[in-house]
Amino acid sequence: xxxxxxTPSNKVTEKGKYVELRCDPISGHTAxxxxxxxxxxxxxxxxxxxxxxxxxxxxxxxxxxxAVRPEGSVSTLKIQRTERGDSAVYLCASSPxxxxxxxxxxxxxxxxxxxx
Amino acid sequence: AQSVSxxxxxxxxxxxxxxxxxxxxxxxxxxxxxxxxxxxxxxxxLLLKYFSGDPLVKxxxxxxxxxxxxxxxxxxxxxxxxxxxxxxxxxxxxxxxTGKLIFGQGTTLQVKP
Numbered sequence: 001x002x003x004x005x006x007t008p009s010n011k012v013t014e015k016g017k018y019v020e021l022r023c024d025p026i027s028g029h030t031a032x033x034x035x036x037x038x039x040x041x042x043x044x045x046x047x048x049x050x051x052x053x054x055x056x057x058x059x060x061x062x063x064x065x066x067a068v069r070p071e072g073s074v075s076t077l078k079i080q081r082t083e084r085g086d087s088a089v090y091l092c093a094s095s096p097x098x099x100x101x102x103x104x105x106x107x108x109x110x111x112x113x114x115x116x
Numbered sequence: 117a118q119s120v121s122x123x124x125x126x127x128x129x130x131x132x133x134x135x136x137x138x139x140x141x142x143x144x145x146x147x148x149x150x151x152x153x154x155x156x157x158x159x160x161x162l163l164l165k166y167f168s169g170d171p172l173v174k175x176x177x178x179x180x181x182x183x184x185x186x187x188x189x190x191x192x193x194x195x196x197x198x199x200x201x202x203x204x205x206x207x208x209x210x211x212x213x214t215g216k217l218i219f220g221q222g223t224t225l226q227v228k229p
Contacts, residue, residue, distance in 0.1 A: 104162045
């Protein structure tokens with residue numbers, strides 16, 4: 001079946017611009033996660049959705065970052081006034097059950113964001 | 117705060133050599149532990165996971181890991197590596213009721229044919 005998909009696969013933008021990154025989770029998965037992976041590092045947690053609500057947004061680095069999941073499926077990560085330090089691969093993952101604890105997370109291919 | 121450390125950043129082995137990648141976590145409570153792998157050009161995928169029970173966990177492709185609670189460790193092993201095991205390996209843990217993963221910084225494994 002279809003896995004997690006993310007669009008675009010690559011995004012190049014200029015400092016100060018606004019970007020949106022999209023994630024389509026596996027159908028029926030209620031838990032959705034965003035991570036950010038900088039070069040040479042492991043993924044870092046950003047935000048977790050259970051259904052439509054952000055259950056844990058403790059990983060968002062500042063208020064320039066925001067994410068939504070209005071209908072409980074597709075999610076969009078939004079970054080305002082981008083900075084060069086935002087350059088990274090942004091990963092989305094989904095998981096089937098409600099609590100998400102201990103479940104396998106299925107990762108998408110990521111969006112590589114480059115801020116010039 | 118939770119953290120995960122992987123001791124080996126870059127490992128080079130010849131085919132048929134044995135592999136052990138170190139992973140330590142810091143958290144005093146109950147944790148779930150994972151190893152994920154990222155093959156060149158592919159996305160992260162799960163190798164194996166530990167929730168409870170038998171501390172020796174077997175995963176895909178002949179990999180296994182042992183949870184040693186007293187050492188806060190979850191090392192990954194494979195008795196005989198293949199060229200196709202060339203990839204980046206990430207150890208991760210989760211706890212609480214969100215399932216969010218805390219990753220180590222990864223180990224790049226290069227297997228020479």
